[in-house]
Structure formats: structure tokens, C-alpha cells
Amino acid sequence: MQDAADQLQDPGGAKPRFRPVPWTALDSPSDVELWIEEHNLALKEHIGAHETGYGVCFTLAAGGSIHMQTSADGAIILDVDAEAEWVSPLIVAIAQAEPPQGSMWVLPDDKLIQLIMGLSSLIATSTLVVGHNFGRGQRRRY
Secondary structure, eight states: OOHHHHHHTTTTSSBBBBBOOOOOOOHHHHHHHHHHHHHHHHHHSSSOOOSSOOOEEEEESSSSSEEEOOOOSSEEEEEEOOGGGGGGGHHHHHHSSSOOSSSSSEGGGGGGGHHHHHHHHEEOOOOOOEEEOOOOOOOOOO
């Protein structure tokens, strides 16, 4: 993972650019839609046009993290770290697909609400990220 790149320092080097936000479980699809709108607004406000590798990092309460990005080509890209592999059966059930060879999952964008609903009770914090390598050239389509 690219923790150093994800937690870019401000010019003074004192604080991480983005801080983890405690997660509040989302109980309905409308809650998820509202979170998506708020997340997209935060990205527009805080991510520069020249920046790449932006998305969100979900830290899971039981261990591990998942970096997520939605792409312009209609995909949800998930980078599931080794500590979070325990969540793979949930992603398989949502995606109705086999797990990938590596840590990079590519799901169709119509699975976003189901994915967030499924993960919601497992998430401890969320953090905006910039500079994460979402493996653009290595992805296998869903």
C-alpha cells in the first residue's frame, strides 16, 4: 500500500492532509446515497484537478483497510489489503464474481450502494486519499 502517498503532509509537514473520520453505520440505501453525495462533494472541494489516485480508504474495525475509487469508465476499484482479505466473501456475494488474483477488485458501478451497505457495519473510519496506486494498467474488468 502507499501509506506515505495516501497521507500526504501539508507544507509544514506537521499533520496528515486528510484525517480519518469515525464511521456512522448507514442503515438504508438512501443513507448510502446521501453519503455518496457528501463524499463526492468532499472530493470536489479537497482534490485538485492535477491530482490522481484519489478515493476513500475504509479502515475496518476487525482489521485491514480497503481503498475504493469510482472511475469514469463505470467501475468501482477496490484495493483490499492483506489484513482485510477476510471481507472477500462479502465482496464476492455482492459482485457475484470470483475473487481476483491479487488485491485489486473491479466491480460494475451498479454495485456501489450494495457494496457500501454490506461494508457499513464493518467500517471503523473513512479517510480521503490522494496518490494511491489503483493499478490502472493491471485491472481485469468485471
